[in-house]
Amino acid sequence: MGKKQSKIPCSYSDIDLLFQTKKQKQMEFFSKIEGFSEMSCEWIPYVRDRLAKYNKYIWTEELTRFVNTWNAHQDVRSKIALAWLFYMRSTQPKPKKQITRTQLRNYIGQCRTFTILLENDPYMTLVYDQLAKDKSNALYQLIQRFGAALKMEFTNYHPSKTRIELKEEVIQNSAYHAELLTNYIKGFISILTDSLNKFYLNLDQHIKPEAQELIATHAVLSGEILELLVKTYFVALKSDQDEYSEHLRRLKGSDLHSLSLDESLRINNGEGYFDAIKNLVDISYSTTLTDILDKVSQYSNNIKSSIDNHNPDKNILLETDKFLEISMLLISKASSPNLPTMMKIAENFLHPYFKSQEMEYVITTIQGAVGLLKTCSA
Amino acid sequence: MEPSQEFKIVTLGEGRVGKTSLTLKAARGQFHEDERSTVNANFLQKDITFQGNQIRLHLWDTAGQERFRALAPNYYRGAKGAIVVYDITDKSSFDRVVSWVKELSMQADKDICIVIAGNKCDREKERQISKAEAMEYARKVGVLHFDTSAKTGMGVEEIFSELGRLVYEVQMKKNPGTGERGYKSRKGKKIIIKKEEEVQKKKDCC
Numbered sequence: 001m002g003k004k005q006s007k008i009p010c011s012y013s014d015i016d017l018l019f020q021t022k023k024q025k026q027m028e029f030f031s032k033i034e035g036f037s038e039m040s041c042e043w044i045p046y047v048r049d050r051l052a053k054y055n056k057y058i059w060t061e062e063l064t065r066f067v068n069t070w071n072a073h074q075d076v077r078s079k080i081a082l083a084w085l086f087y088m089r090s091t092q093p094k095p096k097k098q099i100t101r102t103q104l105r106n107y108i109g110q111c112r113t114f115t116i117l118l119e120n121d122p123y124m125t126l127v128y129d130q131l132a133k134d135k136s137n138a139l140y141q142l143i144q145r146f147g148a149a150l151k152m153e154f155t156n157y158h159p160s161k162t163r164i165e166l167k168e169e170v171i172q173n174s175a176y177h178a179e180l181l182t183n184y185i186k187g188f189i190s191i192l193t194d195s196l197n198k199f200y201l202n203l204d205q206h207i208k209p210e211a212q213e214l215i216a217t218h219a220v221l222s223g224e225i226l227e228l229l230v231k232t233y234f235v236a237l238k239s240d241q242d243e244y245s246e247h248l249r250r251l252k253g254s255d256l257h258s259l260s261l262d263e264s265l266r267i268n269n270g271e272g273y274f275d276a277i278k279n280l281v282d283i284s285y286s287t288t289l290t291d292i293l294d295k296v297s298q299y300s301n302n303i304k305s306s307i308d309n310h311n312p313d314k315n316i317l318l319e320t321d322k323f324l325e326i327s328m329l330l331i332s333k334a335s336s337p338n339l340p341t342m343m344k345i346a347e348n349f350l351h352p353y354f355k356s357q358e359m360e361y362v363i364t365t366i367q368g369a370v371g372l373l374k375t376c377s378a
Numbered sequence: 379m380e381p382s383q384e385f386k387i388v389t390l391g392e393g394r395v396g397k398t399s400l401t402l403k404a405a406r407g408q409f410h411e412d413e414r415s416t417v418n419a420n421f422l423q424k425d426i427t428f429q430g431n432q433i434r435l436h437l438w439d440t441a442g443q444e445r446f447r448a449l450a451p452n453y454y455r456g457a458k459g460a461i462v463v464y465d466i467t468d469k470s471s472f473d474r475v476v477s478w479v480k481e482l483s484m485q486a487d488k489d490i491c492i493v494i495a496g497n498k499c500d501r502e503k504e505r506q507i508s509k510a511e512a513m514e515y516a517r518k519v520g521v522l523h524f525d526t527s528a529k530t531g532m533g534v535e536e537i538f539s540e541l542g543r544l545v546y547e548v549q550m551k552k553n554p555g556t557g558e559r560g561y562k563s564r565k566g567k568k569i570i571i572k573k574e575e576e577v578q579k580k581k582d583c584c
Contacts, residue, residue, distance in 0.1 A: 304418050319398040320420045320439045320453075324446060356386035356436045356456060361421040368449040375445060 043198035044070050047142070050191045059184055062149035063142065070138070111297040111358040114218050114290050114351075123206040124215060127196070131219035132288075139192065139199060140219075146188050147225045154181065154228060164224070164231055171235050178236035181229060182348060185220060192216040214351045221289035221349055234341045244340050247373040251332040254378035259325045267310045270329040275302040280334035283342050292346050293359060300362045303330075320365070327369035328376060343367050381425060381434035385545045388454045390478050391463035392471040393442030396497040399528035400463060401437045404538045409529050426542040433542050435459070451485055459491045459545040461537065466496045466525075467504040472512065479519055489552060491544040492521045495537055500527040 047067050054060045118125045130137045151157045154177065156165045170177045193216040197203050203212065221229070234241060255269040267273060279299040286292040303326055307316055331339065346363050354360060389397040398419045403409055405422035420439040425432060440453045454460060462478045464471040475494060482492055494516050496507065509525065516523035522540060526533035 300418075316417070317398060317402070318418050318420060319441075321393065321441045321443050321446065323420050324441055324449075356384065356438075358421045358436075361438055364452050365420070368446070368452055371449070372446070 043195055046198045047191065047195050050194060054187055054191070057184065057187075058153050059146065059149040059188075062152065063145055066142070066145045111300065111362065112354060113293055113297050113359065114214060115294050117211070117214070121207070121211075124211060127200060127203070127207065127212075128215045128219060131192075131215065132222060139195065143192070143220055143225075146220070147223065147228070150181070150184065150225060150228055154232060164227055166231055166235060170232065174232065174236040174238070178232045181232050185225065185229070185349075189213070189216050189220050192220065210353055214353050217349060217351050218288070218290050222287060226287060226289065226345075229345060230338065230341060233345055234338055237341055237344060240340045241338065244370055244373065245337075247376070248332060248335050251373065251376060251378050252335070254332065254376075256329050256332060256376050256378075258377045259329060261322065261325050261329070264311050264314060264316060265307060265322055265326060266329070267306060270326075270333045272310055273303060273306045273326070273330055273333075276306065277330050277334045280330060280336045280339065284336045284338050286342070289346070289349055292342055293350075293354075296346065296362050296366070297359060299366075300358070323365055324369050324372065327365055328372055331366070331369055332373065332376070339366070340370050343370070381432040383431060383546060383549070384434045384436060385458040385542070385549065386438060386456055387435045387459040387461065387541065387545070388438045388440055388457045389461045389463060390440050390450065390454070390482075391442060392465075392468075392474045393444075395442065395463045395465040395468070395471045396528050397442065397461070397463040398439050400461070400495060400497060400526060400534060401439060403528045403531055403534045405437060407531075424538055424542075426539050428539075428543050428546055431546070433546055435538065435542055435545075450481075454482065454486050454490075457486060457490060458549060459493075459541045460486065461493050461495050461541060463495045463497050463526075464507070465498050466507050466512075467498055467501050469506040472496075472507045476515070479521065483519075489548050491541060491548055493537055493541050493544075494521055494523045495526045495533070496523065497526050497528060499525045499532055500529045 044067065048064065051060045051064050051067065055064070118128060131139050131143065134140050151164065154166060154170050156167055193213045196212050196216065197209075207215070259266075270277070276299050279295045279302060283292055283295045283299075286295060303323070304318065307318065336342075343363055343366055347360075347367070350360060350363065389401055391397045399409060401422050401424075402417060402419045405424045422437045422439075424435045424437060426435065427433070438453055438457065440450055441447075460478075460482055462475050462482075464475045466472075479492060479494075482490060494512070496509070496512050513523050522544075524533045524537040524540070526537055528534065
């Protein structure tokens with residue numbers, strides 16, 4: 001019952017043959033590419049060496065086992081990557097989407113974000129897509145293995161379980177484990193960044209080293225790894241989260257009249273900022289770091305747009321005092337469940353490329369507004 | 379032209395002393411009353427050129443209201459320069475300058491460059507703080523003092539250029555090898571994990 005025969009009769013040997021033929025064709029194609037035959041597979045021993053330096057940590061065992069299954073002599077993984085770079089170079093790539101700067105700004109906001117960088121740089125897009133989405137890419141697989149290793153160490157892991165359940169010892173000593181997890185992830189990002197230049201030959205010619213680290217950071221912080229990070233941080237920040245939830249409950253339904261905002265900025269007691277409120281809600285359900293930062297950027301942009309739309313003839317100076325008060329009002333309206341946790345992750349993993357930029361400023365302001373909720377009366 | 383260095387600068391001071399207007403004037407050359415739409419003045423950028431180097435200053439506005447006072451360290455954390463603003467027509471705002479400078483010296487980055495701006499100089503007749511007194515204080519604490527007016531633009535360009543120059547020189551002295559855009563990779567950072575022996579112990583158990 002419930003099991004249907006496949007419509008296309010196909011044996012395992014047929015599938016093997018299909019893949020062998022495909023591989024043969026790939027090799028024929030790649031052999032025509034300049035630099036193919038000279039290219040060494042030094043990236044595999046390089047990854048092994050880097051992992052060996054971290055061998056006192058449990059997660060490296062799993063990754064080392066995985067990397068040891070790679071055969072350097074028949075490696076086509078990095079050759080595929082080389083072929084992609086060659087293809088990109090020969091076709092004189094243009095940005096991924098032909099969109100205007102204004103359209104992009106409307107979508108992303110005013111801040112410098114990773115998404116904006118991707119939109120403007122096809123090489124970055126290619127490498128990021130391969131690391132974050134291409135299941136056949138060796139580095140993608142390495143990231144997934146790293147995620148699995150973390151799950152083994154921090155959760156009551158079972159393949160049949162879809163929900164992540166933290167181990168009791170992690171919950172009991174959550175601050176320590178949150179710091180440990182942060183360091184593990186940063187360590188792995190460092191290994192991945194260093195390996196990129198070995199995997200994608202001459203990558204430095206196309207992507208600056210700092211951007212390579214940025215790609216690695218955003219590729220790693222997504223999916224299950226981010227989910228585990230959020231869970232661990234949430235437990236570690238329990239007292240902050242509880243306090244925040246308590247203030248949200250206390251202020252529920254209130255229009256926070258204690259704030260010194262006039263109607264031009266209050267905009268129907270915050271209801272006029274529906275896009276910005278939605279951004280705050282969406283932050284809680286983001287599945288990638290890229291997504292979190294995009295929402296933060298959009299939040300700032302949407303506040304300005306709402307004020308502009310509501311006050312077409314006024315000149316309003318949006319200074320930090322007002323931005324903080326508006327944020328307090330919107331946070332109380334959005335009731336985003338884990339905002340302090342998400343902002344802490346954004347702060348801790350904000351790449352130096354965005355430090356001191358508007359992105360960091362908005363994150364600081366949202367965090368400040370969360371902390372100031374306690375000063376509001378209903 | 380892409381900037382070769384980028385630095386974070388904060389403006390501090392009591393509410394209504396004109397710190398936001400000052401940064402707006404510096405970054406856009408406009409006084410906010412000239413604007414027709416909403417001006418997002420909490421984060422602005424200003425490019426200056428020094429010795430042929432393009433330097434970008436990221437100007438972070440801070441909240442002036444007393445009830446937001448506790449948030450200030452979050453804003454000046456990592457700043458390489460600070461402009462402490464007071465209103466020359468309001469004596470109490472100058473008194474706050476003293477505490478800001480003290481706080482920055484104690485809690486901000488060790489190498490932070492501080493300058494003081496006596497703003498609203500277009501209202502000279504209402505002055506409550508004599509220039510000599512302000513200059514004497516600045517000299518005593520070893521910082522520069524500028525008379526400014528966000529409305530007329532007096533001293534605005536000078537204060538930002540001078541601060542940019544100071545920050546650039548201090549940072550170049552400190553990190554002569556800093557890469558393009560003042561960026562430093564995480565690669566060189568040591569990853570410190572506390573209670574390493576605990577991790578090792580756990581590993582052995584498994």
